[in-house]
Structures are given as structure tokens and as C-alpha cells.
Amino acid sequence: MSxxxxxxxxxxxxxxxxxxxxxSKLRLLLNRPELGALGGAILVFIFFGIVAGDTGMFSAYGxxxxxxxxxxxxxxxxxxxxxxxxxxFDLSIGSMIGFAGICIAIPAIYxxxxxxxxxxxxxxxxxxxxxxxxxLVVKTxxxxxxxxxxxxxxxxxxxxxxxxxxxxxxxxxxxxxxxENDPLAWIFATDTFKWVFTWLGSMNLITLRTDxxxxxxxxxPSVIWFIFLAIISxxxxxxxxxxxxxxxxGGDKNGANNVGVPVGRVKISLFIGxxxxxxxxxxxxxxxxxxxxxxxxxxxxxxxxxxxxxGGCLLTGGYGSAIGAAFGALIFGTVSMGxxxxxxxxxxxxxxxxxxxxIAVIFNNYIRRKVTESK
Amino acid sequence: xxxxxxxxxNISKFFxxxxxxxxxxxxxxxxxxxxxxxDNGAGKSTLIKTLAGVHKPDEGEIIVEGNxxxxxxxxxALDMGIATVYQDLALVSLMSVTRNFFMGREPMKGxxxxxxxxxxxxxxxxxxxxxxxxIDVRDxxxxxGTMSGGERQCLAISRAIYFGAKVLVLDEPTSAxxxxxxxxxxxxxxxxxxxxxxVILITHNVHHAYPVGNSFTVLNRGKSLGTYKKKDISRExxxxxxxxxxxxNKLEVELQEMNRTV
Numbered sequence: 001m002s003x004x005x006x007x008x009x010x011x012x013x014x015x016x017x018x019x020x021x022x023x024s025k026l027r028l029l030l031n032r033p034e035l036g037a038l039g040g041a042i043l044v045f046i047f048f049g050i051v052a053g054d055t056g057m058f059s060a061y062g063x064x065x066x067x068x069x070x071x072x073x074x075x076x077x078x079x080x081x082x083x084x085x086x087x088x089f090d091l092s093i094g095s096m097i098g099f100a101g102i103c104i105a106i107p108a109i110y111x112x113x114x115x116x117x118x119x120x121x122x123x124x125x126x127x128x129x130x131x132x133x134x135x136l137v138v139k140t141x142x143x144x145x146x147x148x149x150x151x152x153x154x155x156x157x158x159x160x161x162x163x164x165x166x167x168x169x170x171x172x173x174x175x176x177x178x179x180e181n182d183p184l185a186w187i188f189a190t191d192t193f194k195w196v197f198t199w200l201g202s203m204n205l206i207t208l209r210t211d212x213x214x215x216x217x218x219x220x221p222s223v224i225w226f227i228f229l230a231i232i233s234x235x236x237x238x239x240x241x242x243x244x245x246x247x248x249x250g251g252d253k254n255g256a257n258n259v260g261v262p263v264g265r266v267k268i269s270l271f272i273g274x275x276x277x278x279x280x281x282x283x284x285x286x287x288x289x290x291x292x293x294x295x296x297x298x299x300x301x302x303x304x305x306x307x308x309x310x311g312g313c314l315l316t317g318g319y320g321s322a323i324g325a326a327f328g329a330l331i332f333g334t335v336s337m338g339x340x341x342x343x344x345x346x347x348x349x350x351x352x353x354x355x356x357x358x359i360a361v362i363f364n365n366y367i368r369r370k371v372t373e374s375k
Numbered sequence: 376x377x378x379x380x381x382x383x384x385n386i387s388k389f390f391x392x393x394x395x396x397x398x399x400x401x402x403x404x405x406x407x408x409x410x411x412x413x414d415n416g417a418g419k420s421t422l423i424k425t426l427a428g429v430h431k432p433d434e435g436e437i438i439v440e441g442n443x444x445x446x447x448x449x450x451x452a453l454d455m456g457i458a459t460v461y462q463d464l465a466l467v468s469l470m471s472v473t474r475n476f477f478m479g480r481e482p483m484k485g486x487x488x489x490x491x492x493x494x495x496x497x498x499x500x501x502x503x504x505x506x507x508x509x510i511d512v513r514d515x516x517x518x519x520g521t522m523s524g525g526e527r528q529c530l531a532i533s534r535a536i537y538f539g540a541k542v543l544v545l546d547e548p549t550s551a552x553x554x555x556x557x558x559x560x561x562x563x564x565x566x567x568x569x570x571x572x573x574v575i576l577i578t579h580n581v582h583h584a585y586p587v588g589n590s591f592t593v594l595n596r597g598k599s600l601g602t603y604k605k606k607d608i609s610r611e612x613x614x615x616x617x618x619x620x621x622x623x624n625k626l627e628v629e630l631q632e633m634n635r636t637v
Contacts, residue, residue: 239491241481248478251467258465259534260450260479318469368469 033312034324036363041327044334052341060206060216070333071226072281074326076300077307078229079277081325083270084308087250087317088137088144090274093304095155097297100126100282102163105172105292116184122279130275134268159294176290189287191218222284233322251318306353307332310360314368380405380573381542387434388421395421399599401592403573410584411577413594414617419577426544427459428452456541464531468520472512475519476501476534504533508563525556529563542573549583561587585610593617
């Protein structure tokens with residue numbers, strides 16, 4: 001009864017057109033690109049809840065462990081998703097991770113730079129390389145797949161060659177001592193909310209070490225960065241002019257150009273975004289491990305793209321979401337760690353990754369048809 | 376002040392040795408619909424791109440509201456109020472009606488540096504504007520891909536008008552449409568002109584052009600065959616002036632011959 005009077009009141013409202021079939025919240029949700037990844041993540045948690053619920057997987061330590069892995073992948077997957085929505089690929093993300101690692105380690109260890117300066121140097125290099133990738137794709141009109149594939153080899157090769165030339169080896173250790181008292185490094189190396197874990201430990205709610213400190217010491221920096229980037233990227237896509245330009249540039253380059261969207265600038269900025277995200281990934285890992293390895297990040301670009309695709313991004317651009325990519329990364333991270341808690345051989349992880357991606361692509365394709373051809 | 380809103384005087388455009396356009400002259404008043412007719416290869420595309428500021432004419436002058444102008448870029452033409460709606464419409468089918476409507480010119484709200492895309496306002500304007508032309512976008516957040524061809528065309532035109540077009544250049548707006556859809560679009564074009572816009576309608580379909588046009592310019596092989604007021608020329612004459620016209624007549628004669636021999 002009250003519903004009826006309400007609909008009469010709202011008749012003049014455009015959003016309440018009487019011919020607009022009442023769409024349930026569920027159906028609205030179905031139109032969102034991240035739906036598949038959200039569902040997948042829930043399924044994954046239910047699965048491991050049943051299979052590995054009584055193992056250590058869902059202890060504080062276990063949860064932080066798979067969150068850390070998911071978050072690391074998520075940081076680059078979100079940037080890869082933004083770029084994919086903008087209609088391009090970046091296959092050089094993995095090589096950029098290795099390159100950024102030595103950009104931090106070599107100046108800090110061999111040239112005596114303070115750590116913060118090396119970190120700034122690495123990020124500056126990322127901006128330059130991202131810009132170079134972008135300008136090359138935009139100016140030549142070549143597929144970004146090819147341009148960044150070339151960059152994958154160039155960066156990895158340069159990383160190896162430069163490191164061996166300067167250090168005579170392929171790993172640069174010894175960074176851990178430099179982290180303390182550095183004005184910048186803490187952003188990438190501090191566990192946060194330690195007091196929560198100390199308190200939980202004191203209440204005997206989480207596992208303690210033999211010396212009485214909790215096994216899980218705090219939220220790792222990767223998780224904080226991951227959540228921060230997911231929120232910022234989603235806000236950009238949904239709420240800003242630049243976000244609209246990203247969708248437009250990926251959806252129809254020429255059309256967007258004709259109505260005044262600076263497509264070239266948008267794409268270049270997104271390439272800078274993936275290179276910077278790779279550098280965030282690298283900085284966190286290098287500071288955590290205390291060393292840089294020239295092979296770090298190998299194949300990460302493909303995992304990032306896979307997570308973005310599972311998160312609902314179309315390979316053709318113009319459609320997708322950052323939060324979806326975050327869920328995609330969560331799925332991969334959870335499974336890659338969770339598999340240790342089951343009896344399944346870990347070799348099967350890659351099979352799962354591939355199958356998941358295949359299902360996602362088929363699902364996305366179906367969704368796109370529904371979105372564009374409902375008439 | 377010139378009596379014409381826009382004038383193109385003796386426009387020529389060469390690509391190397393190729394003469395794409397030679398001495399084309401067109402003048403439009405407010406509220407006038409001029410149809411630019413020509414068969415494929417007549418130079419229509421080159422002319423459109425010259426109007427839109429993509430190409431600079433090699434000879435001749437463009438006069439907008441009495442002032443001689445040179446368009447250095449499509450944006451400059453747009454800033455002068457000359458909006459071109461290309462055949463591809465510059466619409467992204469995966470994006471919503473609203474996001475397409477305001478693509479590149481999003482309304483903003485909020486404090487400086489934290490300005491956000493005012494999607495509520497945009498939704499409202501888009502739905503209103505589409506409602507005015509009788510297209511009921513039931514949900515402005517629906518993807519443009521769900522709209523019919525005619526609706527998309529009207530969306531593109533409506534967008535150009537909303538953003539201050541004085542001269543509308545429409546590239547084959549009806550060529551991909553069925554009879555009903557085409558008539559909806561043509562009706563909208565007439566309505567737009569009645570509100571004081573000048574419309575240049577580029578088409579090779581005389582049957583679509585004749586009912587709505589005030590004047591007709593026929594292009595053939597890069598040259599203008601002249602501009603005619605509607606009262607001075609018949610639909611049949613127009614048709615035969617286009618390169619295809621003569622050939623169609625010939626075809627008709629040939630078919631008659633064939634029928635006779637059967």
C-alpha cells in the first residue's frame with residue numbers, strides 16, 4: 001500500500017520512469033564488472049573454509065600471509081587493470097620490478113646514497129620508463145603488446161647486465177641495516193597496527209612465539225598499500241573526470257579524441273601508473289627481503305593481467321574495474337597460499353590460475369554482449 | 376554583421392597532385408538546413424574535415440559571423456560553435472548514456488583539487504535532454520550499446536547542441552538507419568534548425584535530404600555543381616545531378632530494353 005503511493009509521488013522523477021522495469025539490487029549488481037571476481041573470491045573462501053578450516057590457514061598469521069601475497073599481486077594488478085580499461089597492455093611490469101629493485105640497491109650499497117634518495121631515484125626511473133612506454137605506443141600507434149614486450153626484454157637484460165657490471169653478481173644484499181632511521185623507507189617497510197596484535201597476544205587470542213611475542217606482528221605494508229590503491233583507483237574511475245577519460249580512451253580512441261578527450265595524455269599517464277606500481281611492489285619486496293634480485297618479478301606482468309581479467313577487465317579496453325582486479329588478486333593470493341594447507345600438490349596452482357582465467361574471459365565476453373546488445 | 380552565420384568561399388584542398396576540392400562555396404543563415412549531396416568520391420569527406428578543422432583549406436576563406444577565420448585544429452572549430460557529428464558518432468557503446476553525453480566535458484563539483492565528476496547532475500541533464508527529443512532513456516546509466524541506431528544519432532546531435540553548437544555538420548546521419556529511425560532523426564534535425572542552428576547535412580540520399588533541406592549543394596568530383604533553393608529544383612533533377620542519377624536513368628532505360636526483348 002505504502003509502496004503504491006510512493007510510486008505515484010515519484011512519477012515525474014526521471015529515474016522513476018514507469019516504463020523502467022523495477023530492477024532488483026541483485027540485477028544492478030550483475031551489471032558490475034567486478035561481480036565475477038567477488039563471487040569467485042567468496043567461493044574460494046568457502047572452499048578453503050571447508051577443506052582447510054582447521055589448519056593454520058585462518059589463524060592471524062595464516063590470514064596475514066595470504067593477504068600479503070594477494071596484496072603484492074594486487075598492487076600491480078590494479079595498475080594493470082587501469083591501463084587495460086584505458087585500452088592498452090603493459091608486459092614490462094615484471095621486468096620493471098627487477099629493474100626498480102636494483103635502482104634502489106645499487107646506489108644505496110655501492111654508491112653510498114642514503115636509502116631515501118635511492119628510492120626516489122627508482123621512482124623517477126619508473127616515471128621515465130612509463131612515459132617512454134606510453135609515448136612510444138601513442139606516437140607510433142603500434143600495439144602496446146609489442147612495444148612493452150620489447151621493453152620486457154630490454155629492461156630485464158639491462159637489469160642483469162648493469163648489476164653484473166657493477167657488482168659482479170646478480171643479487172645485491174645488505175639493505176636491511178639501512179632501513180632503520182631512514183625518513184622514507186618506513187612507508188614501505190613498517191608493519192602497522194602492531195598494538196592490536198600485541199593486545200590479541202596478551203589476551204592469548206592468537207598464537208605466540210616461545211618468547212611471548214605474537215607470531216603475527218602487524219599488518220604488512222603491502223596490505224596497506226593495496227587497500228589504499230584499490231580505494232584511490234576506484235574513486236578515480238567512478239568519480240572523476242580523468243576516470244571518465246580512461247573509459248573513453250579504452251572504449252573508442254577516435255571517438256574520445258573527437259570530443260576533446262586527451263587520449264594520448266591519458267594513456268601515457270596510465271603507463272606511468274603501471275611502472276610506478278611495479279616500483280612500489282619492488283620497494284616493498286626489496287626492503288622486506290633486504291636484498292635485490294635481478295630476476296625478481298619474472299612473469300608477474302602476466303599474473304597481474306590475469307588478475308585484472310578475472311576482475312572483469314575486457315582485453316579490448318573500455319570496461320572493467322579496479323576493485324575487481326583487487327578481488328582477482330585476492331583469489332590468486334589466497335589459492336596460492338591456501339594450497340599449502342591442503343593435500344593438493346602445489347604444482348596444481350598454475351592449472352588453477354589458467355582455468356580461472358579462461359572461465360573469467362568466457363564470462364566477461366558474455367557480460368559484454370549483454371551490456372551492449374540488450375536491444 | 377554578415378547576414379550569413381557561416382560562409383565558405385571558394386574553398387580548395389589539394390593532396391599532392393590530387394585536387395580533392397576546387398572552388399566550393401557555401402553560405403548558411405541561421406535556421407537554414409543545407410544539404411550537401413554527392414556520390415562516393417565526390418569530396419564530401421574532405422569537405423567535412425575542412426569544415427571541422429581537421430584539414431586547412433589550401434585556397435579560399437571561412438567566415439564565421441562576419442569574421443574571417445582559420446581553424447588550426449578541430450577544437451578551434453568546435454570553440455567557434457561548429458560541431459561535426461561524424462558517422463561513427465564518437466560514442467563509446469560500453470559506456471553509459473550519461474558518461475557518453477559528457478565525455479570530455481564532464482560537469483564538476485566540489486572544492487578545488489578535490490573536484491569530482493558530478494554524476495547526479497550529469498544523469499539529470501542527459502535524461503532531460505534526451506526526453507526533449509522524445510527519446511525516453513529509461514535509465515541514463517544504461518550502456519549506449521543498448522540504444523538503437525537512431526537514438527544514438529540523436530544522442531550525438533543532442534550532445535553537440537547542448538555544448539553550444541551554432542553550426543551542425545552532420546555526416547550521413549541517416550545512412551545506416553531504417554525508414555522509421557531515419558524519419559525520427561530528420562525530424563530532430565528540422566527541430567534543431569527551427570531553434571536557430573544552421574545545419575549542413577551531408578548525404579547521398581536525396582529522398583532523405585529533399586524533404587528537410589532549404590537549399591542543396593551538389594558536389595561532383597571535388598567541384599560544386601551549384602547551390603539551389605528548394606523551389607528552384609526538383610527531387611528528380613537533384614538525383615540526376617548526382618553522378619549516380621544519370622546512371623540510374625541509364626539503368627532504367629536498359630532495363631526497359633531488356634523487358635521489351637523478353
